[in-house]
Amino acid sequence: MADTPDIDRAEDAALISGDLLSAGDLRLWFVREVLPLEAVLIQFLMRGGRSKSDVEDLRQDVYMRVCAIAQEAIPAQTKALVFKIARNLLIDRVRHEQVVSIESVENLDVLNVAIDEPAPDRSVIAREELRRLQAALDKLPDRVRCAVIMQKIDGFSVREIAVRTGASERTIERLLSDGVRALAEIMLREPVDMRRTT
Amino acid sequence: MSGAHADSKIFDGAQSVDALAAQFLIRRRNHADWTADDESQFSAWLSQSLAHKAAYWRLEAIWERADRLSALRVAKTEDAAESSLQSRITRWRAVLATIAVSACVVASGFLLHAPHTIAYSTPIGGHLDIRLTDGSRVELNTDTVLRASLSDHERIVTLDKGEAYFQISHDRSTPFFVMAAGHRVVDLGTKFLVRRNADRVEVALIEGRARIETAASSHPPVTAVLKPGDFAVIARDTVSVSKKNTDALADQLGWRRGVLVFDHMALADAAAEFNRYNNRKIVVVGPSIAGLEIVGTFPVNDIDLFGRAVKTVLGLNVERHGEEILISR
Numbered sequence A: 001m002a003d004t005p006d007i008d009r010a011e012d013a014a015l016i017s018g019d020l021l022s023a024g025d026l027r028l029w030f031v032r033e034v035l036p037l038e039a040v041l042i043q044f045l046m047r048g049g050r051s052k053s054d055v056e057d058l059r060q061d062v063y064m065r066v067c068a069i070a071q072e073a074i075p076a077q078t079k080a081l082v083f084k085i086a087r088n089l090l091i092d093r094v095r096h097e098q099v100v101s102i103e104s105v106e107n108l109d110v111l112n113v114a115i116d117e118p119a120p121d122r123s124v125i126a127r128e129e130l131r132r133l134q135a136a137l138d139k140l141p142d143r144v145r146c147a148v149i150m151q152k153i154d155g156f157s158v159r160e161i162a163v164r165t166g167a168s169e170r171t172i173e174r175l176l177s178d179g180v181r182a183l184a185e186i187m188l189r190e191p192v193d194m195r196r197t198t
Numbered sequence B: 001m002s003g004a005h006a007d008s009k010i011f012d013g014a015q016s017v018d019a020l021a022a023q024f025l026i027r028r029r030n031h032a033d034w035t036a037d038d039e040s041q042f043s044a045w046l047s048q049s050l051a052h053k054a055a056y057w058r059l060e061a062i063w064e065r066a067d068r069l070s071a072l073r074v075a076k077t078e079d080a081a082e083s084s085l086q087s088r089i090t091r092w093r094a095v096l097a098t099i100a101v102s103a104c105v106v107a108s109g110f111l112l113h114a115p116h117t118i119a120y121s122t123p124i125g126g127h128l129d130i131r132l133t134d135g136s137r138v139e140l141n142t143d144t145v146l147r148a149s150l151s152d153h154e155r156i157v158t159l160d161k162g163e164a165y166f167q168i169s170h171d172r173s174t175p176f177f178v179m180a181a182g183h184r185v186v187d188l189g190t191k192f193l194v195r196r197n198a199d200r201v202e203v204a205l206i207e208g209r210a211r212i213e214t215a216a217s218s219h220p221p222v223t224a225v226l227k228p229g230d231f232a233v234i235a236r237d238t239v240s241v242s243k244k245n246t247d248a249l250a251d252q253l254g255w256r257r258g259v260l261v262f263d264h265m266a267l268a269d270a271a272a273e274f275n276r277y278n279n280r281k282i283v284v285v286g287p288s289i290a291g292l293e294i295v296g297t298f299p300v301n302d303i304d305l306f307g308r309a310v311k312t313v314l315g316l317n318v319e320r321h322g323e324e325i326l327i328s329r
Helices: A025-047 A052-072 A078-097 A102-115 A126-138 A143-153 A156-166 A169-188 B015-031 B038-049 B051-073 B081-088 B091-098 B102-111 B248-253 B268-277 B301-316
Strands: B117-123 B127-132 B138-140 B147-152 B156-167 B178-181 B183-197 B200-213 B225-226 B229-236 B239-243 B259-266 B281-284 B293-299 B317-319 B324-328
Touching: A025 A052, A025 A169, A025 B051, A052 A078, A052 B015, A052 B051, A078 B178, A102 B183, A143 A156, A143 A169, A143 B051, A156 A169, A156 B015, A156 B117, A156 B127, A156 B156, A169 B051, A169 B183, B015 B051, B038 B051, B091 B281, B117 B127, B117 B138, B117 B248, B138 B147, B156 B317, B183 B268, B200 B248, B225 B229, B225 B239, B229 B324, B248 B259, B268 B281, B268 B293, B268 B301, B301 B317, B301 B324
Parallel strands: B156 B178, B281 B324
Antiparallel strands: B117 B147, B127 B138, B138 B156, B147 B156, B156 B183, B178 B183, B183 B200, B200 B225, B200 B229, B229 B239, B259 B293, B317 B324
16 A cells, blocks of 8 residues: 555564554544643654744644554554654654754654653543633734634634635635644643643 | 535645545534535545544534533523514524524624725514624624724714614714715614615614704705614605504514514505515515505514414415415405
8 A cells, every 4th residue: 555654563572453443433542542642742843943834744644654553453552553653754854954953863762752742531521621722812913813713603604704704715724724724733732731740 | 526615626736635524514514505515525535544533523623612612602582481482483584583592693704805894784584682892782684784883982883775773882982883875873872673674774762862863965865863662764865753662663573583463454554565585476466456445463484373363364365476465364
């Protein structure tokens, strides 16, 4: 399969063999197990002073590879898998760049700190979630925030928002697209305490 | 390629996977006219790569989490008693009519490049409840065009056509004017209704006080202060003011609840009222029946109910000819 990552799977103790995941299961697993790791993953990928777009590319690459593996076998330790993949990608990157930054290589070994990061907090109560969403909304640019509020709080469709604001439907769609992307960055990347001990 | 979106292609090679995923997500969740073609285009994209899937799932998950924000929706303020009527009204119409507009519409000026003047309009049968940045509330009735221009020293709303109900948040230092056909209604702390049909302007004062000033071009310009119950008609630059009782005023505001209320209204006038709200038009044939009186309350878009009432109560013939409903003896 084209998407199969090139990491050495024989060595990967994090994997257990299992049934093929259906697309729905894969999605569920991805949303529940992988997405909550995004904050830590981004912190990890940002080491070595990479550019934002570089980090985003790497993140997407990690997700793709993680999904490719999970499709075949349910990882027992999602976190270990995610960071193993991220680490391999970074090593690859360093090789390709042919600029051996000692710092970046050294940093790769510090990633263990993240490994026993607590599982995503699934007990977040509704009120807390709402508070986080509101805080995230506040960080959006004005026009984007307005469009998101009108859709999610007022419950208006793109067309209704367009009618109410006098903007075109295309504009509203663009604002909402920007909105969901920005919300993802904010919601998935709230600062995580890396030094948390278990 | 889908017909509905032919003018706005979804695929754009220059876009990042995330941008594309976001666009698919927003379109797919918003468009009633999202077609089977669109869906297959989307599925094809999704199955192209696990990177696409991951990007889409990620944004979708966040967008679903954001649904919790609906808990912040402002509760409906009225219309509880109207639910049975509302259910007759088409869905989008009902949504527009009853959902209280949150504070964000206030900020909708942000969405425009020229934030100072915002135009609002409704199609035939439409109804729009807007909240201006100063807190004033304006409800647009069917087939209405209105422009709001608010600044720190004055607030001007221009009614280009149609009808609107104003609930002004009074602020002595920032006067509020409604302009219609060159005439001016000056808020003095009020709720009032303004209807414009070409050069004819009607103002019904519900609460508080307002002053009307005819256009500077009128000879001579006239000024009159309206009190609750006053119903002013400005036509050919002359103003006539009559009194209406509370019930009659409430009837006149029936459209806010999605109904037309006729209290001994002439058949021809009632038909004209219906025609404001509907693309199918009622034609009353013959002067002999034009003056027959109608009493009743009808959903603004239920021409057929009106037709049945006319048939059974007045004993007239009601026939459908294409987009016209002919009423004759």
